[in-house]
Amino acid sequence: MNLRYLCANHRQWLIDNTDRAEQAWLDWMERGRMLCEEGNHSEAIPYLGCAFDVAGMLLTREWPSYAVSATRFSDSAAQLMAAYRNQGDEKHHHYLLVGASSVLARQLGDRDKQQLAADCISALYSDGDGKPELLLAGEKPVSHGGASLQLH
Numbered sequence: 001m002n003l004r005y006l007c008a009n010h011r012q013w014l015i016d017n018t019d020r021a022e023q024a025w026l027d028w029m030e031r032g033r034m035l036c037e038e039g040n041h042s043e044a045i046p047y048l049g050c051a052f053d054v055a056g057m058l059l060t061r062e063w064p065s066y067a068v069s070a071t072r073f074s075d076s077a078a079q080l081m082a083a084y085r086n087q088g089d090e091k092h093h094h095y096l097l098v099g100a101s102s103v104l105a106r107q108l109g110d111r112d113k114q115q116l117a118a119d120c121i122s123a124l125y126s127d128g129d130g131k132p133e134l135l136l137a138g139e140k141p142v143s144h145g146g147a148s149l150q151l152h
Contacts, residue, residue: 003095005049014054018063025054025072032079041087048083052076052096056103066113070104074120081124100124 014021028051035044055076077100084092107117
């Protein structure tokens with residue numbers, strides 16, 4: 001599964017201008033959040049998905065800074081995951097959870113970015129109320145810290 005929300009032309013148009021990309025991110029996040037608040041999750045997904053794509057592009061460039069771009073990327077992923085979950089699509093929710101975590105985990109080896117990356121990853125595994133989300137591993141519930149648990 002490869003989730004892409006922006007077409008190649010729009011992607012290039014936004015890559016060419018970070019100010020334009022940032023404004024598009026702000027607009028799409030606002031519209032997506034508004035639609036979610038109204039309960040229109042399926043309508044929100046294209047907006048939130050495009051915002052997620054843009055946030056990923058800006059994170060790659062660390063624009064305007066790593067802290068801002070990582071936080072926006074994490075927020076975009078969380079909003080999109082919530083929209084999928086609220087429309088009953090756990091498959092896409094978990095696919096985004098793993099993918100976004102993987103992108104952020106690449107920075108865990110960088111001492112300057114390590115704490116923020118870990119915080120952003122941790123936020124993705126929260127279900128919105130500050131409590132860790134439970135994942136199932138072979139029918140056993142495992143929290144996001146469950147990598148150290150023996151599953152057999």
